[in-house]
Amino acid sequence: MAAAAARPSFCSLIAKPLLFPLLLLLFLSPSQLALSKVHLHKWDISYQFKSPDCMKKLAITVNGETPGPTIYAQQGDTVVVQVNNSLVTENTAIHWHGIRQIGTPWFDGTEGVTQCPILPGDTFVYRFTVDRPGTYLYHAHYGMQRSAGLYGLIQVAVPDGVAEPFAYDYDRSIVLNDWWHNSTQEQATGLTSIPIVWVGEPQSILINGRGSFNCSLSGPNQVCNATNPECSPFVLAVVPGKTYRLRIASFSSLSAFNFEIEGHNLTVVEADGHYAKPFVVENLTIYSGETYSVLFTADRDPGRNYWLAVNVVSRKPGTPVGTGILNYYSNHPRRLPPSSPPSGPPWNDTDYRFNQSKALRSHPAYVHPPPPAVDRSLLLLNTQNKVEGRVRWSINNVSFNMPHTPYLIALKKGLRHAFDQAPAPETYDYRSYDIYINQTNPNATISTSIYRLEFNSTVDVVLQNANMMNPNTSDTHPWHLHGHDFWVLGFGMGKFVPGTDEKEFNLVDPIMKNTVAVHQYGWTAIRFRADNPGAWAFHCHIESHFFMGMGVVFAEGVDRVGRLPTSIMGCGHS
Amino acid sequence: MAAAAARPSFCSLIAKPLLFPLLLLLFLSPSQLALSKVHLHKWDISYQFKSPDCMKKLAITVNGETPGPTIYAQQGDTVVVQVNNSLVTENTAIHWHGIRQIGTPWFDGTEGVTQCPILPGDTFVYRFTVDRPGTYLYHAHYGMQRSAGLYGLIQVAVPDGVAEPFAYDYDRSIVLNDWWHNSTQEQATGLTSIPIVWVGEPQSILINGRGSFNCSLSGPNQVCNATNPECSPFVLAVVPGKTYRLRIASFSSLSAFNFEIEGHNLTVVEADGHYAKPFVVENLTIYSGETYSVLFTADRDPGRNYWLAVNVVSRKPGTPVGTGILNYYSNHPRRLPPSSPPSGPPWNDTDYRFNQSKALRSHPAYVHPPPPAVDRSLLLLNTQNKVEGRVRWSINNVSFNMPHTPYLIALKKGLRHAFDQAPAPETYDYRSYDIYINQTNPNATISTSIYRLEFNSTVDVVLQNANMMNPNTSDTHPWHLHGHDFWVLGFGMGKFVPGTDEKEFNLVDPIMKNTVAVHQYGWTAIRFRADNPGAWAFHCHIESHFFMGMGVVFAEGVDRVGRLPTSIMGCGHS
Known part of the structure; x- marks a missing residue:
């Protein structure tokens, strides 16, 4: 999680080019300093065996986790991420998706465009200002490493005393991804082979890093354990009557997703860090690289749980629906809803998706x-x-x-x-x-x-x-x-x-x-x-x-x- | 294969630090030049799907092949290898095992010791003299990339007119390796996990890059094809009555091997590029990183073929015997011998191996x-x-x-x-x-x-x-x-x-x-x-x-x- 460090303690950790702006900071008045916090994160990037959909495979992790930790900050803050590459033979680079890097184009994290890759054993320090509130992403931007698991969320809050154009009781995140059991090396080699070897549709859809592969389809040399706690379904616990802001982000490598909460309409209020003219949908289509904030109120029968459902659209689905549980307090969080998960709109209904795209407008006040x-x-x-x-x-x-x-x-x-x-x-x-x-x-x-x-x-x-x-x-x-x-x-x-x-x-x-x-x-x-x-x-x-x-x-x-x-x-x- | 290039044509390919010795060469007399050839190799290092033991998996290849091409040279020659790294996100480095790199310690190819790794997209030029005749190796020396398939042989011949202390009719090579179906990333991650995840004994033993996994043991998501020509057994064709020099090399990642040609004694005459006092063995134990030359004569019943057999010793074998075929002309090369492959000495007979080690002495004349x-x-x-x-x-x-x-x-x-x-x-x-x-x-x-x-x-x-x-x-x-x-x-x-x-x-x-x-x-x-x-x-x-x-x-x-x-x-x- 975000760790705000005392200024003197991290100076030694910052690469020389960063010292100059940091020293400038020391000359600011105490009130200015209070407005501009520095969040220092120390990340170790390594391969770990993970079972996000119950099938064990190698994943590239941040501090042992995929998705990585969420970065929390406030508008105007400085984020410092000290990335240590502990991959054995692979380089890496991390992109801060949606952060414009004004004045720091060299820290965009795009290998081949803004930087050389970070070598194994090296530590690279990213330092940038988050100048706008909203929901943003980070992920590897090197080869196909994003799909190996190196991804996470950035949440930038409005300044103290500034109101947003909508109200809610709780703020929650939904991070979506698609997941293959083949390694990214296998996928990349296949894509460059003659003839092409296509990895096919993803095995699973992950909600907050959790999916559910049918282990009976796994091979004798594969480790698939349906009771592994790593792949227990994501549970979104809600208090009846309360309104929730859901920050929904997609990191998918291929799939367009449709997200639905069974029986609950969603009001779209933010997209990619910009306030939207609110509009109500039964379900939200989200493409890779997008973020949305939606509001919903837990106003249905509190005597049961409901499905969170993520369906593949635009491509003919070859992947089972991704599911989680909307858990009304005080039902048991693992109690399955008595219904089937919503199947979303027809996958090939282009008009449906086209219309949502056209419905998205700027909030009138913004x-x-x-x-x-x-x-x-x-x-x-x-x-x-x-x-x-x-x-x-x-x-x-x-x-x-x-x-x-x-x-x-x-x-x-x-x-x-x-x-x-x-x-x-x-x-x-x-x-x-x-x-x-x-x-x-x-x-x-x-x-x-x-x-x-x-x-x-x-x-x-x-x-x-x-x-x-x-x-x-x-x-x-x-x-x-x-x-x-x-x-x-x-x-x-x-x-x-x-x-x-x-x-x-x-x-x-x-x-x-x-x-x-x-x-x-x-x-x-x-x-x-x-x-x-x-x-x-x-x-x-x-x-x-x-x-x-x-x-x-x-x-x-x-x-x-x-x-x-x-x-x-x-x-x-x- | 080795490509001898005209001097002017490769000057532009050589890194600047190499130009000086190269220019020196131009001042040598024509006869001196004739003694010192330059062999230029252009290698592209990439992942490819390979089936060396019939099971398809990713391998790191040299110009699409594993093992890579043999480098042929003569004592005193200069070998130039222009290595282009086409791995997508991985670095590499190549070690020239047994070449002493006198005067060129920076081209030993050992990442972390003598050089930084070669980045994807970069081209690195190795240039060194092969100052001694004999049988040597090359292989990746970075992480565990050698076991991913980046390895091959270097053969340095004696100068023209110089005799070796033994005679033979034909010169052949046997390159041994062990092979896993898990990727090296999986193996390395397992080794650094707590508790350790050990990959176990190899699935196959490869002779000249060919093994034979029992495809009935493969999983539903794996591609294993017993009739893939990539995994057809290695055939050593011999003419009855002729004497063969076999250059045997082991690149194994784990296993000690015992090599035997059914019914044919082997006379050990060279080890790691040094002439040995000849001694006769029924079979040869060879450890990873060693090379031997042995002589044998095709003096048995020419009406049948014989087994080449490679058995694991020192560790309790969990890998089937590696086999090839000694094919007496004019039997069909695929005709199986009428016997079982030799099983070698007992795997746990330490004295047996100890005695071979002690039997190896320098040739009296050398x-x-x-x-x-x-x-x-x-x-x-x-x-x-x-x-x-x-x-x-x-x-x-x-x-x-x-x-x-x-x-x-x-x-x-x-x-x-x-x-x-x-x-x-x-x-x-x-x-x-x-x-x-x-x-x-x-x-x-x-x-x-x-x-x-x-x-x-x-x-x-x-x-x-x-x-x-x-x-x-x-x-x-x-x-x-x-x-x-x-x-x-x-x-x-x-x-x-x-x-x-x-x-x-x-x-x-x-x-x-x-x-x-x-x-x-x-x-x-x-x-x-x-x-x-x-x-x-x-x-x-x-x-x-x-x-x-x-x-x-x-x-x-x-x-x-x-x-x-x-x-x-x-x-x-x-």
């Missing part, structure tokens, strides 16, 4: 109007392709290749040979491209090229979905932008028509987010200000999709980036 | 007499212990902890804080220690301390075995010394008595080796000259034992070490 003028518009076609016989994902027919010299270092030091200097493509041939068919030539190119954005310019990005390499299939892609929040201007079905569809953009009360879904055969339009000096990944949050090239990098104001800490260096070109 | 005077004697007790609740192996009650600043760098740069500066213990309380019992206090300490040897001094080391933590058990430990060959002065059963047992040392015709067995409850004495400036590991070659602390480091003449290449740097303290 509208940040987007800049009306746009300096640059990118139209990014999302396709599945082949490159040298391997299945890849591409943006405008370019599949992203992570370089081994982090972009931030290469840009700051002017290492032009460290990545492809040709600009990444702004658009695709939207007039002739048919998004509904298999392309006759599936081949794409591979590149480390990036988008250089003018500092403080306003950028629109329209993400265009399309058919995959299989006939009549299109995936949902949750895109996540590092270093910024963006305005969600609109969603559409079919092909975006430049010059026409912009007219449908919501410039009145768009919600700001850091992750947004691109629906099957649809498009999603976002706008952001390139006002955060640094190099920032923008990618599909499905772990395998980014690994297979579904991402881009934006760079802006690199000349304004301060001196890079040496701790992020030590790999690639120099 | 005796290098050891220096008669000794400058320093170390008496190193090998024990199994506990440190902070974890099972460890210790030397004189100190369990070795690999630091993350390589010793060579720390010593050369004078980074005294990079490792424990206190000297490692020279001896143990041999008067009172009972090697046959469980110690009442199994606790040891853990340290990064080393032995600093005076340059050009003569050092004796007696390795003393003892009881493990279980009653009445003692393992065989094959100790391997980097950077040197040593004289094998003697073996004894029971406790070595300083001042007395030295009288039994063979100072007349000891064989020189780089790896030697310490038998159960026995001792082994070696001598070496500390004449190779650098920092050198000396450790048990059982993969898990070194991982659990069973090793030491010798440093000598570091002031004479040339300028370190920057390619070995980039980790730990600086």
